Amino acid sequence: MSDIVIRAERLGKKYIIGRHAQNDSYLALRDVLMKNAKSVWSKTRDLLRGNPVIQGDAMEEVWALKDVSFEIQRGEAVGIIGRNGAGKSTLLKILSRITEPSAGRVAIDGRVVSLLEVGTGFHPELSGRENIYLNGTILGMTRKEIKRKFDEIVAFAEVEKYLDTPVKRYSSGMYVRLAFAVAAHLEPEILVVDEVLAVGDLSFQKKCLGKMEDVARGGRTVLFVSHNMGAIQMLCRKTMLLKNGSLVMIRDSGDAIAQYLSDSRKDREGQIRLAPTGSDAFFTGISIRNSSGEICSEIDVSRSLTISFEYKILRPIRGLEVSFSLFNQCGSKIFYCPQSTSIRHHKNEYPPGEYVGSVEIPGNFLAPGNYTITAGIHQPNIQLFDGRQHVIGFQIVECGSQHYAFGGQDIGSVLVDFPWMIRCLSDGENVSFN
Structure with missing residues (x-):
């Protein structure tokens, strides 16, 4: 008996969608009535023939x-x-x-x-x-x-x-x-x-x-x-x-x-514009900037980077929060970063308007590699207004530093420089190096 349980061969699925033809010219009332009458007749004919009823005056195939x-x-x-x-x-x-x-x-x-x-x-x-x-x-x-x-x-x-x-x-x-x-x-x-x-x-x-x-x-x-x-x-x-x-x-x-x-990362070179989601709070754009303020998808490991989130609020919302998670090239989450406590609006309503929130990540913190960002606007534990999975990416590159000169690529995702205390066991004294 074959061990293959699913075999797909040249599988395809096509949908027919409707769209309205773009026409900037003025339409008289008579033209509108005639157009609507034709649309009703067309939909009735498709229904009687068992064909799908398509909304719009033009059809398009989508695979x-x-x-x-x-x-x-x-x-x-x-x-x-x-x-x-x-x-x-x-x-x-x-x-x-x-x-x-x-x-x-x-x-x-x-x-x-x-x-x-x-x-x-x-x-x-x-x-x-x-x-x-x-x-x-x-x-x-x-x-x-x-x-x-x-x-x-x-x-x-x-x-x-x-x-x-x-x-x-x-x-x-x-x-x-x-x-x-x-x-x-x-x-x-x-x-x-x-x-x-x-x-x-x-x-x-x-x-x-x-x-x-x-x-x-x-x-x-x-x-x-x-x-x-x-x-x-x-x-x-x-x-x-x-x-x-x-x-x-x-x-x-x-x-x-x-x-x-x-x-x-490749498809989003440091900046992306986002369409409204239909909710009362949504992202309009996300960008990555280097330490010089330039939009960039490749950042020197020794330099800081700034992630900016542009978003729009349509009505007063209490307890709204913007947050993001950073993932490495293996898909593992490096950290989760909500808004700092000082700017959370848990007690007051978040007023309508357009906003930009920025987070700076210091240099010599992220190891060289590819990273992606997942971002969300939500009321914690209540409602998610807008969630974007791996919406934008960037690369941390090494430009002459010695962070993994002997460690190869397997050094994790975060660079640390904690102080060491070295003690000489033969004489019991601490040793310091300048």
Whole structure:
């Protein structure tokens, strides 16, 4: 029997989207009425013929996936990474048989269980207890099997107190805990998990990663989409990198993550402008500047750098905070940096307006290497207004310093120069060097 459980051959998914033609000329009322009448007739005709109803007066083809081929072995844990819009979720929906490919074919050997969206397969009016049976049945479990694993599912999800409460009153984190617990205990041949785990708290995320490791060690296959490069590297030996709907590579996770982060740095030369997200607080731009104030993506290891975050607030918001995390070229988080306590607005409202917040990182602190930034605007533990994963990158370069003259590349990500006290054991005296 073949050990290949998923084989995709030239896989593609095409969508038809509508757009309004740009016309700067003045339209009379008669022209507007005629245009609307044609639009109604066109949509009615498409509906009667079973064609998709497209909004807009012009159609455009968009390939969310194009010419994607790969093979996945039984028992592998495979990560899937890429920017937003790279095609990750589309690929998972095809593998989960939620949508059909427009081109190519995919062969799957085994039962697939997917956790793609918060609350998938749950009925909001039913209690947690009832939804365990409902969701388990949808995923292919028998009632006897669900009953046998019921206590284990509830204990894993940590929702005993709210078991008989309608799930419409659950938080998004509770939704995810219960949904993942049901999916993970189904014992599928193939477990597919999208970024939904990011909704849960840190301890539960670790618990889920541990469960997925158990699934993989048990000879079953795991596909895991995440923007958390540390989680990808910890769980998956192999990772698939997607870009603009195409497969860039599928190889060792370290190589794929390094390529992904390197692309993030190359495509954003020290500055990026960002479009509004539709929320009440959002980033408009992020830039990296060297010690001379110049926008730059390469910084001398001995010089300081400044990261500037431009953002806009549309309404008064209490307790708003801007923060960022710095990641190295392996996807590991170096540090998390929220606004300093002195400028947090926990007691007062953050007034509407346009803002620029800057952070200076001193020279001789970051070791040579590639780094990326993940930034967020949020009310801590309440609401995320805007989150940007690995949105901009930069490189720390060595220009004549001796920081790793004998250490090679394996010196970590942070440079330290702590004082040493050397004591001569033969005479018991301290020795100082000038």
